[in-house]
Amino acid sequence: MPRFLLLGTLIFALIWTGLLASNGAFLVLAVPPLLYLGAALLDRPDPPKLRVTRTLSTDRVAQQQPVVVKLVIMNDGPQIEQLIARDLVPNGLEASDGATSVLTTLAPGATVKLEYTLKGLRGVYHFASEEVISSDRLGLFARRGVLPAPGHLLVLPEAVQLRRVDIRPRQTRVYSGLIPARQGGPGVEFFGVRSYQPGDPLRRVNARATARQAETLFVNDFEQERVADVGLILDARQRSNVRVGGGPLFEQAVEATAALADVFLKRGNRVGLVMYSAIVDWTFPGYGKLQRERILRALARAKTYDRRDVQGLDLLPMHLFPARSQIVLISPLQAEDLEMLMQLCAREYQLLVISPDPILFEVESLGSSRDVELAGQLARVERMLLLHKLRQLGVTVIEWQLGTPFYQIAYEALTRRHAPQVRRG
Amino acid sequence: MNWQPEHTITHYAGSIAIALATLALGLAYSAGGQWLGAVIVAVIGLLWWLGDRRQWSQAPTMGFVGFVCAAALGLWVALPPLGMLLGLLLTLAAWDLQHFGQRLRTVQRVDAANRLIRSHLQYLLVVLVVGAVAGVVALGLDIRLPFGWRLLTGAIALFGLAYVIAVLRRTND
Numbered sequence: 001m002p003r004f005l006l007l008g009t010l011i012f013a014l015i016w017t018g019l020l021a022s023n024g025a026f027l028v029l030a031v032p033p034l035l036y037l038g039a040a041l042l043d044r045p046d047p048p049k050l051r052v053t054r055t056l057s058t059d060r061v062a063q064q065q066p067v068v069v070k071l072v073i074m075n076d077g078p079q080i081e082q083l084i085a086r087d088l089v090p091n092g093l094e095a096s097d098g099a100t101s102v103l104t105t106l107a108p109g110a111t112v113k114l115e116y117t118l119k120g121l122r123g124v125y126h127f128a129s130e131e132v133i134s135s136d137r138l139g140l141f142a143r144r145g146v147l148p149a150p151g152h153l154l155v156l157p158e159a160v161q162l163r164r165v166d167i168r169p170r171q172t173r174v175y176s177g178l179i180p181a182r183q184g185g186p187g188v189e190f191f192g193v194r195s196y197q198p199g200d201p202l203r204r205v206n207a208r209a210t211a212r213q214a215e216t217l218f219v220n221d222f223e224q225e226r227v228a229d230v231g232l233i234l235d236a237r238q239r240s241n242v243r244v245g246g247g248p249l250f251e252q253a254v255e256a257t258a259a260l261a262d263v264f265l266k267r268g269n270r271v272g273l274v275m276y277s278a279i280v281d282w283t284f285p286g287y288g289k290l291q292r293e294r295i296l297r298a299l300a301r302a303k304t305y306d307r308r309d310v311q312g313l314d315l316l317p318m319h320l321f322p323a324r325s326q327i328v329l330i331s332p333l334q335a336e337d338l339e340m341l342m343q344l345c346a347r348e349y350q351l352l353v354i355s356p357d358p359i360l361f362e363v364e365s366l367g368s369s370r371d372v373e374l375a376g377q378l379a380r381v382e383r384m385l386l387l388h389k390l391r392q393l394g395v396t397v398i399e400w401q402l403g404t405p406f407y408q409i410a411y412e413a414l415t416r417r418h419a420p421q422v423r424r425g
Numbered sequence: 426m427n428w429q430p431e432h433t434i435t436h437y438a439g440s441i442a443i444a445l446a447t448l449a450l451g452l453a454y455s456a457g458g459q460w461l462g463a464v465i466v467a468v469i470g471l472l473w474w475l476g477d478r479r480q481w482s483q484a485p486t487m488g489f490v491g492f493v494c495a496a497a498l499g500l501w502v503a504l505p506p507l508g509m510l511l512g513l514l515l516t517l518a519a520w521d522l523q524h525f526g527q528r529l530r531t532v533q534r535v536d537a538a539n540r541l542i543r544s545h546l547q548y549l550l551v552v553l554v555v556g557a558v559a560g561v562v563a564l565g566l567d568i569r570l571p572f573g574w575r576l577l578t579g580a581i582a583l584f585g586l587a588y589v590i591a592v593l594r595r596t597n598d
Contacts, residue, residue: 003524006486008590010493012583017497019579025506028563029496032514032556036521039552041589082541084532099533105541112536137548138521139528 004040004140007033040140048134049077052149054127060154064119066096067153071114071130073106080106084133085114093120093153120155122254124301127151156296157251159258160407164267165414169228169326169350177227177268187222194221227268229285231321232257234299235313235331236277238306242332242358249402252356253330254299256406260328260354261295263410272320273298278305280317312336318347326350332358335382338389351395354409359383361402434542435526436477442519443474443488446512450495453508462502466495477523480530485523492516510560514553521549 011030018026050073057068073085086101098116106112130149135142172179184191193209196217209218234257241250257273264271265288272285273295283298285291312334321327327349331337344351363376390397398413400406447470454463469491476484493516496509525545529535 001486005590006490008586010490012586014493014497015582016579019575019582021501022575023500024566025500025509025564026497028506028510028560029493029500029513031560031563032510032517032553033493035556035559036517036552039548043548081544082528084528086532101532102534102536103529103532103541104536105544114534137545138552139524 004037007037007140011037036138037140040136040138043081043136043138044141045080045134045136045143046078047143048075048080048083048132048145050075050132050145050147052130052147054130054149054151056151056153059152060156062156063122063158065155066117066119068115068117069127069151071149072111073114073130073132073147074111075106075108078108080134081137082135082139083112084131084135085112086131086133087114087116087149088127088129088131089118090125090127092123093118093125093155118153120153122155122157122251122300122302125153125155127153154297154300157254157258157299159262159296160255160405162259162263162407162410163415165260165263165410167228167230167264167326167328167350167352167414169230169324170348171322171324172226172228173270175227175268176225178225179228179267179269180223180225183224184221185224187224189223189225191221191223193218195219227270227287229322229325230264230269230271231285231325231327232261232264232271232273232295233316233327233329233331234273234275234302235329235333236275236281236302236304237334238277238304240332240334240358241304242362248304249332249356249358249361250302250304252400252402252406253332254302256354256356256400257330258296258299259406259410260330261299262292265289265292265295271295274317274320275299275302276313276316277303278307280315282317282320312338313340316340318344321349324348324350326352328352328354330354330356332356333383333386335386338386341390341395342393345393345395352414353390353395353397354400355387355397356400356402357383435522435529438546439477439519439522439526440474442515442522443470443477446470446492446515446519449508449515450492450499450512453499453504453512454495456508457499457502457504459499459502459504462495462499466492469495473519480527482527485520485527488523489516489520506564507561510557510564514557514560517556518549518553 011033014026014030018024018030053072055070061067069087071087082103083106084101084103089095089100095116095118099114100116102112102114104112127150128148129146132145132147133142168180168182170182180189184194193206196205196219200219204219206218206220210216234253236250241248243249261271261273268287270285270287271291273283275281275298281298281302283294286294327344329351331353333353333355341351341353359376359379363372366372387397387399398409400409447466450466451463451470454460454466469488473484473488473491476488493513496513496516499509500506535541
């Protein structure tokens with residue numbers, strides 16, 4: 001109940017009691033509250049004429065990095081006896097140092113400044129407005145207003161620096177790079193032995209092979225290294241995303257995608273990103289730092305969605321990926337996904353699946369009970385079968401137990417020294 | 426929200442006002458031999474003070490309504506009107522100071538706190554002093570109105586107050 005309403009009701013009750021009881025003392029009791037109400041009414045603020053300007057120290061920042069927000073509120077109207085200004089911080093951001101709200105008195109033409117530091121999780125944040133409440137000195141009458149104070153902040157996901165991730169797509173691009181191209185030519189890695197062609201340098205002659213054959217020279221051939229097309233597919237289906245107290249599984253997948261995009265682009269490849277959910281968010285393939293920025297921005301706004309009519313990866317826009325290129329799917333995987341992954345293999349895409357383990361992630365949060373243990377075991381068997389079928393298809397599957405940092409998984413499973421042997425096609 | 430010096434000042438002022446209001450009403454009740462009333466006033470005062478300490482948002486409203494009712498009841502049982510008037514003035518002060526304290530606590534920073542508090546207290550003091558003087562003067566007046574006039578005055582008060590409140594509700598965002 002507003003204070004003035006309470007006061008008015010009490011005044012009215014006292015007056016009527018006094019009149020009905022023919023007792024002037026009740027009317028006397030109504031005098032101080034009536035004067036209080038009158039005094040507040042006299043001091044009542046006019047509609048405030050305020051302007052707000054917002055500045056952010058940066059509009060693009062890494063996760064949990066501080067951003068300084070400054071707000072200047074200018075009074076273009078008459079004196080405001082009491083002004084409460086409160087900045088509306090978007091959900092997901094947390095204000096640390098400084099103050100997001102202030103109570104002050106503001107003379108005509110005067111300004112008040114608010115300054116605070118924000119930190120936040122990955123996302124795109126829009127600052128819309130600032131709430132202002134002006135009131136009289138007794139605080140009985142308040143005028144509430146919302147002043148536009150727009151601002152945008154992009155909090156990019158953390159991209160862990162991976163030293164290298166070795167992939168072997170079936171087809172590479174024409175430019176030289178660091179991906180083995182499955183073709184002989186200038187390179188570092190031994191590829192095979194072939195007969196001498198005019199122009200071959202003599203230091204490449206393979207003496208042993210030549211000695212076995214009469215009148216034929218053999219030379220060592222090396223594998224060409226080129227850049228490749230890499231398509232990153234991030235599974236953003238709501239049903240794949242397990243959410244427990246420690247946070248959603250999806251965040252881990254986003255960070256892994258950012259790390260992979262970073263390392264592939266640093267090694268000169270052409271990288272594209274598809275975030276697959278109810279909508280397909282596509283970042284067109286590109287090279288270099290600009291593309292890294294585009295992908296990180298796309299990942300910053302990544303959210304999980306669901307569509308009831310789509311269960312598996314049926315709507316994956318495969319025409320966006322060049323034929324026989326490298327595809328990296330980051331997904332906890334669903335049983336229905338197998339069919340689409342088989343189709344990808346049939347179309348000769350080189351498929352790498354990085355699958356954060358949703359079962360361990362969920363079971364750990366549920367506590368230990370016999371039912372949970374049994375359910376976990378059943379789910380694990382089902383998952384192992386799915387992964388086994390994928391491996392039989394020739395898909396490289398990296399199972400990621402989320403207790404292990406991604407860079408460690410990437411080093412152990414995706415560098416050539418440790419990577420599983422892949423057939424040369 | 427950090428506890429700042431200005432909160433302490435308003436907090437103590439509010440607590441003192443509650444204590445004084447309780448004392449004024451309690452003494453008036455006990456002077457009139459209404460011991461039960463005095464005890465009830467003391468209990469309301471204690472609960473109000475506790476509510477203030479624990480920052481119950483509804484404590485000022487409850488305490489204020491309770492004390493105004495206690496003052497009205499005191500008049501009904503023919504206790505001295507001056508004591509009731511004094512009690513009501515102090516109740517008004519306590520209610521105001523507690524709300525002011527609550528307003529200070531809703532923000533993270535108070536600029537020019539001393540000036541703001543001084544301005545508020547001065548304005549409140551003026552209102553209370555004028556209220557006290559007007560009340561004392563009004564107590565000395567003896568105006569007798571016939572029933573019809575009383576009804577008319579009541580109706581004017583009703584419609585006048587209802588109109589003011591309706592206008593305020595529309596404009597008070």
